[in-house]
Each structure stands twice: as structure tokens, then as C-alpha cells.
Amino acid sequence: MVQEADAVVVGAGPNGLVAAIALGDAGWDVVVVEAHDEVGGAVSSAEVLAPGYVTDLFSAFYPLAAASPVITGLDLPAHGLRWERAPDVVGHALDDGDAAVLHHDPADTAARLDREAPGDGDAWLELVRQWDSVRDPLLDALFTPFPPTTAAARLLRRLGTQGTLELARLAVTPVRRFGDERFRGKHAPLLFTGNAMHSDVPPDGAGSAIFGWLLVMLGQDVGFPVPRGGAGQLAAAMRRRAESVGVQFVTGARVTGVDVRGRRARGVRLADGSSIQARRAVLADVPAPTLYRDLVGEDRLPSGLRRDLDRFQWDNSTIKVNWGLSSPVPWANPDLAGSGTVHLGVDLDGFVDFAADLSTHREPERPFLLFGQMTTADATRSPAGTESTWAYTHVPHGDWTGARLERHVQRMEDAVERVAPGFRDAVVARHVQSPGDLEGRDPSLVGGAINAGTSGLHQQLFFRPTPGLGRPETFVDGLYLAGASAHPGGGVHGACGWNAARVAIAAQGWSGPVRRRLNRTVWGRLLTPP
Known part of the structure; x- marks a missing residue:
């Protein structure tokens, strides 16, 4: 057992792995401590259905990883990562047999939208052009510590005052309103709304448009790639990258x-009663309530922080079902056969x-599903001529057992059957993950919440x-929140x-004492009870 290191990273989810790599690249002696035998957290895969069927147990498609300057800067292909992509990016299946499809080429997507509603194709391509103009500074702004002053200045210079105001308005616009303003048909709004619902912000809620817009534009940019061989291969490549700079793992x-x-x-x-000393820092890839209440301890918390944690809101719970099929999905609309991700179960209304069911804690009678065709995206996921699939849906927090x-x-399954008649007949194996199952396998998914707090x-x-x-x-000096409860x-x-x-490294530099005094002063004022 390692007894001492420059830094201890708690948790080997993707954020913990990235933190360890960044510290290792800076020459720090780093040890990562993970409760499970394998690293990856919610980036994990296994054969839980039948031999030869690989299931991504949590996350599956990775547009953010493919676009993130953080992940791309790690050169993971040099450590064994291979990306695969489905023929099409995303589809939305409607019960009447209609379907919207996001193709890899924006021109193909626009042409399809124009067939439904003339003019929607041009509106789509205008959004793509806007994305191309803001992509790099926007991603830098999203993925750097708050406030992103340098990236924000680049955005302002590129967009000008009017363009910046338009982007700011997009950031607070409901996706339902966004679709009404931009398009005449229903296909484009379906694509934006379905992608917005990857978060827990309702479609008529402020800010939902930015989530849908970001994922759709990433779909047109980098697609929705998957790691060849399963999500666990992404985590394995990250571990190898970390070990290449001397990071040690205690699993x-x-x-x-x-x-x-x-x-x-x-x-x-x-x-087990042992301890690991940290000469410089402890970085925690865990949810904020876990870090403060469980690991630091309730008795050590300032009263203002206890008050704020009492108001902390988790995102909704999740139920995930995995199926092994004897054949491809029998879609009523064959245009969906090439989509890696398919949204289904609901129309625009x-x-x-x-969303109202979730907000009022009702069981949704007509759930919205995100459905993955994994063998369509990566042929290694199941035997030839078969399909490895899954679907997840959000539910209110509560007892989801029995x-x-x-x-x-x-x-x-009824929702899938409505748009793919004969689906049940093709199922050869089924594996259900309840909210409790998700948390049991990854304690950071508290109550089956997959976002570490509401968006x-x-x-x-x-x-x-x-x-x-x-x-x-x-x-606490030298203690950093490195999990998804943190920005962004x-x-x-x-x-x-x-x-x-990066903040931990900067705190060890010449400005470290000033940073620590400022941090103590600010936290002291923030946590003073009103």
C-alpha cells in the first residue's frame, strides 16, 4: 500500500483519471484510490446479457469526449483508444411511423429537413455556420475554471456585441421556444428537444435550448462516437495514459x-484502517454532498455550507434496460436503422x-426513452447479424423495486414496440438496472442521478x-472538488x-499563499449565515 504521495485522487471516474493525468504530467507523485476493482466509474462495460454481447453499463456515446480539448489533448489513441461511429448520428422515432434523422453531413440533414418543411434546411445550415464560428472559444469557455475570462474575451471579439447577446439569449431560452422560432416543421425541433432532454431541464424551462443546441451541433461536428470494444476501453486507455507518467492506482x-x-x-x-498522506493536495472525484458530509464530516462544515447543501438538488433518477437481440431492431421506419442513438416514446407535446410527470413526482405513463443501437455503432459489440441495445429513461426519486x-x-418495452413492431420477439436476453442498481455499482450515481446534481x-x-x-x-486548503458536481x-x-x-498545481506556485488567503476570505464571507 502506498503510504504517501504529492496528491491523492479519490475516485477513478473519468474526472479522477483526467485529474491524475494532469498532475502526473506536471511531475507530481500521484496515487488514485478507487473503491471498485476496475477504474472508470460510469464509463464501464461488461458481458451481462449473453456471451459475445457487450453492454455499456452507464454512459455509451461520447460527443463531449470527442470534442473536449481536455480529452483530445491526452492523445488517448496512442494508448489504445479507437473511436467508432454509426452510419447516422441520432434519430427520433414517432409512433405514427415518421422519423427525424441527424446525419453526419449537415448538408444531408438539411436536405432531409427541407423535404418536410421548405426553408428548414437553410435555417439548419445557418445554425451550423454559427456553431463553426464559435466552436473553439465556446468549448474553451465551457471547459475552463469559472470565470472563463480569456475564452469569453475571444468569444466577444469573434461574435461582436450583437452576436454575443444572441448567444446569451440562447443560453436562457427554452428549447420548445427555440424550435418554434427557428423552424416550420417538427423534425428539427424533435432533434433539438430530444438532445436537450439528455439533461434534466424541462423543454419549456429556461436554459434547455443551450443543451439541445450543444449536443446537436456536436453531432454535426464530431458525431456521437463510441469506444471500440465497449465504454470500458475508454477508461482503460485513460488508465494506461496515467500510468505512463507514473500515476499509481490502489483499487x-x-x-x-x-x-x-x-x-x-x-x-x-x-x-481497512490504513491511510495515505498527501504532501500537496487531495482531489475528490465524488459528488459534492459526499465530499463534504461523508468525507470531510458534517461536524466540520460551516453552517452556511450545511444550509447550501440542504438546498442541493439532485437530477432525476434513471432506469436502464439492456437487451440482446437475435437480429437488428425491426424499425417501422427503416430510416432509423443507421442511427446509433434513437429518441422515442413521445412527440413534441x-x-x-x-417533464411535468417528473416535476410532480408521478410515474410517467408515456416515458421518453434514449435508445442505443450499439452494434450499429460498433460491430464488435455482438455477434454478426445481432444487436446489443439499451434504453434509459428518467423517473422521479423513490422506491423503484419489485x-x-x-x-x-x-x-x-411498450414504447419500443410501438415504433419497432416485433422488437420483443427478437429479445434473447434482458438485464435491468434500477436506480439502486446504478448507485450500487457506482456510488457517485446517488439515487440513480447521472449528472451529480441538476443542470x-x-x-x-x-x-x-x-x-x-x-x-x-x-x-479546506489543499482539498479540491474534481467530480461532476463541480462546474461545468x-x-x-x-x-x-x-x-x-490545474488549480491545485497553481496553488503550489509563487501565487500560492495569495491564492490561499483569498480563498479563505471568500469562503468565509460566502459561508457566513445571513
Whole structure:
């Protein structure tokens, strides 16, 4: 067992792995402590259906990873990562047999939209041109510590005042309104709304348009790629990259506490009674409530932070069902056969109804599903002529076990059957993951919440995870929040871990004492009870 290191990283999810790599690249002696035997967190795959069928147990498609300057800068292909892509990016299946499809080539997408509603193709291409003009500074702004002053200045210079105001308006616009303003037909709004619903912001809620716009534009830019051989191959490549710069891994070891002495993080305590000392920093790839309440300890928290944590809002729970099929999905509309991801279960009005069910804690009678055709995206995922598939849907927090769980799984299968008659007949194996199952396999998915906290505007930017500076620093010197509860939030982009590592490195430089005094002053004022 490693006894001491420059830095201890708690958790080997993608953010923890990126943090470890960044510290290792800077010459730090780093040890990563992971409770499970394998690294990756919610980037994991296994054969849980039948021999030869590979299932991504959590996340599956990675547009954010493919576009993130953090992930792309790691040169993971040199460490074994291979990306694969489906013939088409995303589809939306409607119960009447109609379908919207996002193709890889924007011109093909525009042509399809124009066939439904003349003029929508030009509107689509205008959005793509706008994306091309802001892509690099926008991604830099999204994935750097808050406030992103340099990237924001680049955006302002590129867009000018009017363009910047338009982007700001997009950032607070509901996706339902966005679709009404931009398009005449329903296909384009379906694509934007379905992608917006990857977050937990309702379609008529402020800020939902920016999520849909970002994912759709990334789909036109880098597609929705998957790691060849399963999501676990992405985590494995990241581990190899970390080990190439000397990072050490301690797996099968659960951290039970952060050792805080003299207002500074000095290391971590493990469940077996041992400890690892940290000479410089502790970085935690865990949800914010877990870090503060469980690892630091409720008795150490300032009263203002306890108040803010009481208001912390999780995103909705998730139920995921994995199926092994004996044949390709029998879509009623064959145009969906090439889409790696298919949205289904609802139409444009149905999105609103579904979101209302979640907001009022009702069981959705017509759930919205995100459906993955994994063998379509990567031929290694199941035997030739078959398909490895999954679907997930969000549900309110609560007890999702027994008959209640099975009833909702049946609703999910009914939704697939409506747009792919004969689907049930093709199923050779089924594996259900309840919210409790998801959390049991990855404790960071508290209650089956996959975003480490709501994406609502009230808990984003400098409100994430609690009102403050939106930065990785905590009220404890040398302790950094490196998980998805930190800005910029959920998704496999690595920015939360990267930001924490860069801030930890900067704190060791000439400006370190000033940074620590400023951090203590700011936290002291923020956490003073009103």
C-alpha cells in the first residue's frame, strides 16, 4: 500500500483519471484510490446479457469526449483508444411511423429537413455556420475554471456585441421556444428537444435550448462516437495514459474520510484502517454532498455550507434496460436503422407531459426513452447479424423495486414496440438496472442521478454545486472538488478533473499563499449565515 504521495485522487471516474493525468504530467507523485476493482466509474462495460454481447453499463456515446480539448489533448489513441461511429448520428422515432434523422453531413440533414418543411434546411445550415464560428472559444469557455475570462474575451471579439447577446439569449431560452422560432416543421425541433432532454431541464424551462443546441451541433461536428470494444476501453486507455507518467492506482479500497488538520487536507483514511498522506493536495472525484458530509464530516462544515447543501438538488433518477437481440431492431421506419442513438416514446407535446410527470413526482405513463443501437455503432459489440441495445429513461426519486420497477420496464418495452413492431420477439436476453442498481455499482450515481446534481440554471456556473465562485477550491486548503458536481457539470469531458488539477498545481506556485488567503476570505464571507 502506498503510504504517501504529492496528491491523492479519490475516485477513478473519468474526472479522477483526467485529474491524475494532469498532475502526473506536471511531475507530481500521484496515487488514485478507487473503491471498485476496475477504474472508470460510469464509463464501464461488461458481458451481462449473453456471451459475445457487450453492454455499456452507464454512459455509451461520447460527443463531449470527442470534442473536449481536455480529452483530445491526452492523445488517448496512442494508448489504445479507437473511436467508432454509426452510419447516422441520432434519430427520433414517432409512433405514427415518421422519423427525424441527424446525419453526419449537415448538408444531408438539411436536405432531409427541407423535404418536410421548405426553408428548414437553410435555417439548419445557418445554425451550423454559427456553431463553426464559435466552436473553439465556446468549448474553451465551457471547459475552463469559472470565470472563463480569456475564452469569453475571444468569444466577444469573434461574435461582436450583437452576436454575443444572441448567444446569451440562447443560453436562457427554452428549447420548445427555440424550435418554434427557428423552424416550420417538427423534425428539427424533435432533434433539438430530444438532445436537450439528455439533461434534466424541462423543454419549456429556461436554459434547455443551450443543451439541445450543444449536443446537436456536436453531432454535426464530431458525431456521437463510441469506444471500440465497449465504454470500458475508454477508461482503460485513460488508465494506461496515467500510468505512463507514473500515476499509481490502489483499487478495491474505499476512502472513508479526508484527514483535515490545521484547516488543510493532509491525506485520506481507508476502510481497512490504513491511510495515505498527501504532501500537496487531495482531489475528490465524488459528488459534492459526499465530499463534504461523508468525507470531510458534517461536524466540520460551516453552517452556511450545511444550509447550501440542504438546498442541493439532485437530477432525476434513471432506469436502464439492456437487451440482446437475435437480429437488428425491426424499425417501422427503416430510416432509423443507421442511427446509433434513437429518441422515442413521445412527440413534441409529449416531452412537456413527460417533464411535468417528473416535476410532480408521478410515474410517467408515456416515458421518453434514449435508445442505443450499439452494434450499429460498433460491430464488435455482438455477434454478426445481432444487436446489443439499451434504453434509459428518467423517473422521479423513490422506491423503484419489485412490481413498480417491472411495470415501468414494461412501459419502456411498450414504447419500443410501438415504433419497432416485433422488437420483443427478437429479445434473447434482458438485464435491468434500477436506480439502486446504478448507485450500487457506482456510488457517485446517488439515487440513480447521472449528472451529480441538476443542470437547472439555479445550480450551474457560480451556483454549482452551491452558491460561490464555481471553482474547484473548497473551504479546506489543499482539498479540491474534481467530480461532476463541480462546474461545468455532468458528461464525459474531463473538465471537472482537469480544472481541479490545474488549480491545485497553481496553488503550489509563487501565487500560492495569495491564492490561499483569498480563498479563505471568500469562503468565509460566502459561508457566513445571513
